Amino acid sequence: xxxxxxxxxxxxxxxxxxxxxxxxxxxxxxxxxxxxxxxxxxxxxxxxxxxxxxxxxxxxxxxxxxxxxxxxxxxxxxxxxxxxxxxxxxxxxxxxxxxxxxxxxxxxxxxxxxxxxxxxxxxxxxxxxxxxxxxxxxxxxxxxxxxxxxxxxxxxxxxxxxxxxxxxxxxxxxxxxxxxxxxxxxxxxxxxxxxxxxxxxxxxxxxxxxxxxxxxxxxxxxxxxxxxxxxxxxxxxxxxxxxxxxxxxxxxxxxxxxxxxxxxxxxxxxxxxxxxxxxxxxxxxxxxxxxxxxxxxxxxxxxxxxx
Amino acid sequence: xxxxxxxxxxxxxxxxxxxxxxxxxxxxxxxxxxxxxxxxxxxxxxxxxxxxxxxxxxxxxxxxxxxxxxxxxxxxxxxxxxxxxxxxxxxxxxxxxxxxxxxxxxxxxxxxxxxxxxxxxxxxxxxxxxxxxxxxxxxxxxxxxxxxxxxxxxxxxxxxxxxxxxxxxxxxxxxxxxxxxxxxxxxxxxxxxxxxxxxxxxxxxxxxxxxxxxxxxxxxxxxxxxxxxxxxxxxxxxxxxxxxxxxxxxxxx
Numbered sequence: 001x002x003x004x005x006x007x008x009x010x011x012x013x014x015x016x017x018x019x020x021x022x023x024x025x026x027x028x029x030x031x032x033x034x035x036x037x038x039x040x041x042x043x044x045x046x047x048x049x050x051x052x053x054x055x056x057x058x059x060x061x062x063x064x065x066x067x068x069x070x071x072x073x074x075x076x077x078x079x080x081x082x083x084x085x086x087x088x089x090x091x092x093x094x095x096x097x098x099x100x101x102x103x104x105x106x107x108x109x110x111x112x113x114x115x116x117x118x119x120x121x122x123x124x125x126x127x128x129x130x131x132x133x134x135x136x137x138x139x140x141x142x143x144x145x146x147x148x149x150x151x152x153x154x155x156x157x158x159x160x161x162x163x164x165x166x167x168x169x170x171x172x173x174x175x176x177x178x179x180x181x182x183x184x185x186x187x188x189x190x191x192x193x194x195x196x197x198x199x200x201x202x203x204x205x206x207x208x209x210x211x212x213x214x215x216x217x218x219x220x221x222x223x224x225x226x227x228x229x230x231x232x233x234x235x236x237x238x239x240x241x242x243x244x245x246x247x248x249x250x251x252x253x254x255x256x257x258x259x260x261x262x263x264x265x266x267x268x269x270x271x272x273x274x275x276x277x278x279x280x281x282x283x284x285x286x287x288x289x290x291x292x293x294x295x296x297x298x299x300x301x302x303x304x305x306x307x
Numbered sequence: 308x309x310x311x312x313x314x315x316x317x318x319x320x321x322x323x324x325x326x327x328x329x330x331x332x333x334x335x336x337x338x339x340x341x342x343x344x345x346x347x348x349x350x351x352x353x354x355x356x357x358x359x360x361x362x363x364x365x366x367x368x369x370x371x372x373x374x375x376x377x378x379x380x381x382x383x384x385x386x387x388x389x390x391x392x393x394x395x396x397x398x399x400x401x402x403x404x405x406x407x408x409x410x411x412x413x414x415x416x417x418x419x420x421x422x423x424x425x426x427x428x429x430x431x432x433x434x435x436x437x438x439x440x441x442x443x444x445x446x447x448x449x450x451x452x453x454x455x456x457x458x459x460x461x462x463x464x465x466x467x468x469x470x471x472x473x474x475x476x477x478x479x480x481x482x483x484x485x486x487x488x489x490x491x492x493x494x495x496x497x498x499x500x501x502x503x504x505x506x507x508x509x510x511x512x513x514x515x516x517x518x519x520x521x522x523x524x525x526x527x528x529x530x531x532x533x534x535x536x537x538x539x540x541x542x543x544x545x546x547x548x549x550x551x552x553x554x555x556x557x558x559x560x
Contacts, residue, residue, distance in 0.1 A: 015560060050560075053401040057559050075309070078403040089394030098322065105315025106402040148398070 003067050004028040005080075005156050005187045006052065011061030013047050013211075021047040023211040025061070029156075034178065034188045036198035036219075038301055039208035045191040046086060048208065049158050053083045065156060079107055082154030084145050086161045086191075092134040096125055099133065100147045107152035119147050122177060139166045146174075150181075157181065159190040163197060175201055195298040205297070207304050214304055223297060231262040231273060233280070234289040243283045249276055260285075312404045316412025317419075320386050324420050331420060332427065335374050339428045342370050343435045346492055357494050358525040363436040368519040369491030371428050375421045375450070376457050376486050376511065380478050382417035383461025388474050391465070391558070400559060406552035410459070410545075417458035418451070425450050439522070446521035452537045453514055459544040466551050466558065485511045495527045510536055 011025040021044045029035050039045050050056030052063055054070065063070045065077035091099050100116055120126040123143040128136060133144055142162065149157060159178070163171040171194075178188055178201055192198055198205060199219070206216040215222065238257040249272070252261040260280075264271040280287070324331040346366055354362045390396040399409065432438060440446050461478075468474040489511030495503050506512050507528070517533025520526035526533070551557070 053397075055397050055400045055559060057555055075403040078401060081401065083397065083401050085394075085397050087394050089397065091390075091393065091395055093323075093326070094319075098319075102315050102319045103398060105311045105318075106398060106404065108309040108311050108403050110311060 002031060004064075005031045005066055006189070007062075007064040007067075008048075008052070009062040009064075011048070011051060011063065012059045013044075013051060013056065014059045021211050022051070022058075025208075025211075025213055027206065027213060027216065029187060029189060031155075031187055032182065032185055033203045034182055034190070034201050035204045035206060036202035037189060037191045037206045037208060038195065038198055039191070040305055043208045044211040045208055046160055047211075049083070049160055049189070049191070053081055053158060054078060055083075075108070079109075079152065080155045082149035082152065082157045084142075084149045084157070084159045084162055086164065088138065088141050088145070090133045090141050090144055093132055095130050095132055096120070096136070096144055096147075097129040099144065100151050103148040104151035109152045115153070116147075116151060119150050122180075123147050124173075139170045142166055143174075146177075154186065156187045156189070159188060161191055161193065163192065163194060171197070195296070195301055199297040207301060209305050219297070223294070223300060229264055230293045231264060231276075232291050232293060233260045233262070233287040234258065234291075235260065236286045236288050239285070243285075245283060246279060249279070260287075309404050309408050312402060313408050313411045313415070316409070317416045320382075320413060320416030321419065324416075332424065335378060335424055336427055336431055339370050339374055340431055342366070342373075343432065350492075357497070358523070360523050360525060361436065364438065364523070365494075365519075366492050367429070367432045367436065367438065368522050369489075369515050370432070371425050371450075372453065372489075372511070372515045372518055373486050373491050374428055375425045375453055376482060376514075377478065378424050379417060379421040379454050379457035380461035380464065380482055382420050383414060383458035383463075384465035384468065384474055384478070385461075386413045386417055387462055387465035388468055391469075392471075396558065400555075406549055409552060410462070410548060414455060414458045414462050417461060418454035421454040421458060422450055425454070441524050442521040446518065449514070449518045449521055449533075449537070452541060453518070456537060456541040456544055459541070459548055463544060463547055463551065466548070466556070469557065485509050490515050490527055510540060513537065 006027070006029040008025050008027040011022055011027075012020070013022040014020045025044075025048060027048075037045050037048070047056055051058045052065070052070065054074065065080055068077050070077045091102075094102075097116070097120070100120065101111065104111065104116065117126065120129055123146060125140065125143055125147060128140065133141060136144065142164075146159075146162065162178075163174055166174065175197070178190070182188060190198075190201070202219050204216060205219050205222050207214050235258055239253060239260075240257060242251055242253050242260070249262060252263075253259075254261070262273075262276060264273065343363070343366075346362075348363075350362065356362065357365045390399060429438070464474065464477050488506065489509050490506070495506040495512060498506060513528055513533040513536035516526040516528045517530055517537070520530050520533070
């Protein structure tokens, strides 16, 4: 496996008041992936991002970006990182173009009008380039922040709740833009409250709760590992109760007696569906429709956080 | 050295001055003109000369210092407090910039604004009184050192302040009284002996005195002492700012 773009080792952060926001965090992010960091409010997502970006002083631990320590090689590592924070923090009185150019210069990059123009066009901000930021809508301000973060061509982009307060259409546009960035080789770490966003975009999911990473897993594997699958059978004739001979299947009969639900493990080769259908036929239970249902990432997330 | 960052910060800060020309330039120039009218014309008609210098000419260095000290402190503090207040400070903290580059950008811009203002006041003064500057190079050195020192002092206030009230409190309650009691409008030798000694505890006395010497070769304290005092103040501010930025005091959690 290639060198990770981000490696966090035994990271701890205790705030002045004694609150321990991060507890022995170990995390590796591979180049080019989209990693979604999920967690309830106050779980430590923003603190973790803050530690990597230099906004928060870690109490202990090491952070390497592209193999370089962020303390010893702060110039090199920070140039590789772009950050879009959670709060809408922009220079309200500045024109869009000026603030984006400022960000590029701040990160030690020579002015590059074409690059800035491309970013602003992609984010549908080019027409507004000479407008003061205070005159823009909330969604546009959010895009200005993304433009600022992209101005210095980062390799590792942190998006802390990037679509908060953004309408559905624009959110879809942003997802497309994030995918495009990934295609250009940018590694993206995003936190979000919209689980569907993580489900849509992420390659890997990390769940953080009370300052601890409780799981990091490939999205599909995570859904297989923690998700459950249900087989629902719509019966031809209502049942009062299930026959004793079917007790081994742990079936659930709904209150109206019209559906039978069977929960099975989709990761196992032998999930028992064929045998179940045979057993049902054997006791003259017939059905008019069959369908399956799978846990969403949201249900898995809730299940993990409540454990 | 991240020169692009220094340039970006500097230009960003200077842009604010050009954008708010009335507040940044016109307002201090008009205020200073009023000082000339009130102190120069009204009081000057009663105090004709101090140390052989006409009263109108005598107050020119003091008035320039008054504006420079006020504006340097205000510009230096506002420049860094504004991103703290709006939250955009995250960008500065996450950028590949060292403390010296941050200082060069913010303090450089604040000091430049003050120097522009100082020169404008000097030009304004020349319309009211015939001006002579015996040591223009030394005058410029004082102008630069004072602008940088107090811009850095203001920058420290901006780093320390966590409210608009705190941002105003030091300039209003400390800087302004020190300037007014620092010999802007009088020679400290016009005071009773006890208050002369008390005045020597005021660092602004040394700045105004040295600056005035560069104009007329007349001063309340020796030129060397003035230069040493401003240098000590500059180094103290530099060390404090360095510590603040390196540790992230009031910037990072």
